[in-house]
Amino acid sequence: MSRPLRLGTRASKLALAQSGDVAAALTAATGRAVELVHISTDGDRDRTTPLTQIGGTGVFVSALRDALLADEIDFAVHSYKDLPTAAAEGLTIAAVPVRADTRDALIARDGLTLEKLPAGARIGTGAPRRIAQLLAARPDVVCVPIRGNVDTRLGKVSSGELDAVVLAVAGLTRLGRAAEITEALDPDVVVPAPAQGALAIECRADDADLVELLGTLEDSGARAEVVAERTLLATLEAGCSAPVAAWATAGTTELTLRARVASLDGTTVLTDARTITVPDPHDSLHTDAETVGRQLAADLLASGADTLMGRTA
Ligand SMILES: NCc1[nH]cc(CCC(=O)O)c1CC(=O)O
Numbered sequence: 114m115s116r117p118l119r120l121g122t123r124a125s126k127l128a129l130a131q132s133g134d135v136a137a138a139l140t141a142a143t144g145r146a147v148e149l150v151h152i153s154t155d156g157d158r159d160r161t162t163p164l165t166q167i168g169g170t171g172v173f174v175s176a177l178r179d180a181l182l183a184d185e186i187d188f189a190v191h192s193y194k195d196l197p198t199a200a201a202e203g204l205t206i207a208a209v210p211v212r213a214d215t216r217d218a219l220i221a222r223d224g225l226t227l228e229k230l231p232a233g234a235r236i237g238t239g240a241p242r243r244i245a246q247l248l249a250a251r252p253d254v255v256c257v258p259i260r261g262n263v264d265t266r267l268g269k270v271s272s273g274e275l276d277a278v279v280l281a282v283a284g285l286t287r288l289g290r291a292a293e294i295t296e297a298l299d300p301d302v303v304v305p306a307p308a309q310g311a312l313a314i315e316c317r318a319d320d321a322d323l324v325e326l327l328g329t330l331e332d333s334g335a336r337a338e339v340v341a342e343r344t345l346l347a348t349l350e351a352g353c354s355a356p357v358a359a360w361a362t363a364g365t366t367e368l369t370l371r372a373r374v375a376s377l378d379g380t381t382v383l384t385d386a387r388t389i390t391v392p393d394p395h396d397s398l399h400t401d402a403e404t405v406g407r408q409l410a411a412d413l414l415a416s417g418a419d420t421l422m423g424r425t426a
Pocket residue numbers: 170192193194195279280281282283284285308309310311
């Protein structure tokens with residue numbers, strides 16, 4: 114009998130749900146036992162400072178990566194959209210499992226939708242990408258910065274403090290709170306964040322047996338989508354606070370990447386898309402996804418995305 118694999122996880126409800134799902138899927142696929150190891154991060158300890166001021170969501174990631182490199186854990190499950198675009202030395206994303214819903218969700222009082230919210234409605238979100246696109250669609254609403262876990266955020270709607278909050282459908286679903294969604298926002302109206310709804314399963318790059326074992330959870334379409342979206346993000350050299358949205362869909366024959374760069378106030382919005390044919394067999398899919406990400410970023414830069422981002426930095 115081999116020893117249980119150590120899966121490092123934050124202690125937040127969302128992290129525990131994601132890690133628990135992956136642990137169960139891995140055990141079901143391979144028969145290997147998995148034990149959860151709780152790792153606490155700076156982002157968990159400091160719940161009041163806006164995330165953009167303590168280094169972005171990357172703070173949640175570094176503690177897990179340190180634990181991997183120190184061999185305190187064998188693998189970790191991240192919300193892929195929280196990973197910095199730069200590769201981590203000595204580590205590899207061994208698998209991207211089947212992706213959940215990529216859309217953003219509106220959770221509004223009285224079952225309201227984005228269109229039906231009254232003028233002046235207060236929507237809780239601190240994400241520049243969400244703020245810019247909400248204001249582009251509804252210039253008459255007010256976006257209010259918000260932090261805290263999903264329970265805290267939803268509580269601000271039920272208490273009447275806010276008219277609505279915006280959260281990813283995927284996170285709400287993983288937490289069993291999808292019933293509270295009053296509108297899954299049209300991804301052409303609010304284009305999702307790069308890698309939203311996807312998980313990254315990470316381990317040490319030299320842990321060849323584990324890389325192979327974790328590979329049983331890989332979904333090549335999800336991987337291609339995330340690679341396209343994140344290559345675009347990296348090529349635009351967007352910091353984590355820049356309003357960049359990217360949404361790819363991989364089908365059996367085509368991969369379409371759509372992207373949007375906006376000014377924070379939502380008055381200037383650049384949207385573009387590219388479609389490539391998916392190679393059969395999938396040998397070059399990864400490189401093709403990178404190429405389309407770079408090309409679409411170049412298209413956006415040629416249309417003035419750099420000036421737009423410079424203005425909103
Ligand atoms: N930045 C926080 C974060 N990171 C991952 C998710 C859940 C959705 C996902 O896995 O993409 C969330 C919450 C949210 O954006 O609503």
